[in-house]
Amino acid sequence: xxxxxxxxxTVSVPPHRHRGITVQxxxxxxxxxxxxxxxxxxTSYGMTAFRVMALSVATAxxxxxxxxxxxxxxxxxxxxxxxxxxxxxxxxxxASAPWWLVTIGSAASIILGKxxxxxxxxxxxxxxxxxxxxxxxxxxxxxxxDATMLNVDLTYPLAQLKNFGLDAVxxxxxxxxxxxxxxxxxxxxxxxxxxxxxxFLVIRKHISTIIPVGVIGGVLITAGLFNMAxxxxxxxxxxxxxxxxxxxxxxxxATDGPSSPNRQIPMLLFGxxxxxxxxxxxxxxxxxDGVPFAILLANLLTPVLERIRPRPFGxx
Numbered sequence: 209x210x211x212x213x214x215x216x217x218t219v220s221v222p223p224h225r226h227r228g229i230t231v232q233x234x235x236x237x238x239x240x241x242x243x244x245x246x247x248x249x250x251t252s253y254g255m256t257a258f259r260v261m262a263l264s265v266a267t268a269x270x271x272x273x274x275x276x277x278x279x280x281x282x283x284x285x286x287x288x289x290x291x292x293x294x295x296x297x298x299x300x301x302x303a304s305a306p307w308w309l310v311t312i313g314s315a316a317s318i319i320l321g322k323x324x325x326x327x328x329x330x331x332x333x334x335x336x337x338x339x340x341x342x343x344x345x346x347x348x349x350x351x352x353x354d355a356t357m358l359n360v361d362l363t364y365p366l367a368q369l370k371n372f373g374l375d376a377v378x379x380x381x382x383x384x385x386x387x388x389x390x391x392x393x394x395x396x397x398x399x400x401x402x403x404x405x406x407x408f409l410v411i412r413k414h415i416s417t418i419i420p421v422g423v424i425g426g427v428l429i430t431a432g433l434f435n436m437a438x439x440x441x442x443x444x445x446x447x448x449x450x451x452x453x454x455x456x457x458x459x460x461x462a463t464d465g466p467s468s469p470n471r472q473i474p475m476l477l478f479g480x481x482x483x484x485x486x487x488x489x490x491x492x493x494x495x496x497d498g499v500p501f502a503i504l505l506a507n508l509l510t511p512v513l514e515r516i517r518p519r520p521f522g523x524x
Contacts, residue, residue: 419476
């Protein structure tokens with residue numbers, strides 16, 4: 209009998225240590241983290257907010273079920289990813305969004321943002337942002353916030369800043385903005401709820417703080433430079449940080465695993481680039497809130513940023 213060489217390299221399945229984190233567990237924690245902002249949205253807009261969120265989630269689940277059936281895949285509803293995509297998309301919509309817009313956008317988030325690339329983990333883009341971009345470009349009038357339909361005494365600071373200048377912004381008090389006293393994305397502008405959920409995810413170690421810190425730092429530095437150049441025209445860094453979907457994007461969208469880098473330096477650069485582009489789009493672009501487009505553009509840079517890696521030990 210031939211004896212095996214004791215020094216031969218045997219390749220086998222490595223005994224990786226499992227941390228106990230599953231897709232289902234991660235999605236459940238993200239959904240739990242979104243509850244405070246969802247509750248604040250319902251407090252502000254009532255059943256209108258619940259209608260948009262429920263319809264978006266239901267559409268995402270049904271769309272994924274149909275797609276998996278046609279693709280001859282096992283049902284993936286139990287991992288709760290469709291729930292998360294549907295709710296994140298709803299958070300970016302105005303409470304005045306009509307039912308057909310919610311349905312089309314949520315379905316597009318699943319089809320174009322997830323299943324088109326084979327399912328969870330394959331998409332180079334954050335799925336809810338694909339649905340948002342489709343609706344924003346195709347039906348801009350319906351994506352704009354109609355305060356008359358909502359019957360609320362709130363204003364949209366970013367739209368006032370974009371259309372009429374800094375002097376027209378009626379809400380500048382940081383406390384009011386933090387408590388969600390502004391129009392914008394249904395749940396994204398509920399800053400207190402978003403921050404509460406973000407702290408929950410950080411404490412539970414379901415997201416790293418590197419990307420959010422990069423986004424926030426990029427926004428503060430870029431907005432600060434513009435504000436120092438001319439404080440009568442450009443808004444303060446605090447206003448940029450507490451309006452629109454800046455913080456929601458930083459903690460819940462930019463940290464999407466498949467579409468963002470997974471090393472420390474690339475993650476930080478990804479966040480900074482996102483934060484810089486948020487302010488640039490708001491200043492020079494045609495859209496009041498540049499967060500979704502900024503994250504989508506940063507997603508395109510992820511493969512390039514991933515090439516930044518440590519030098520192998522001993523390599524010259």
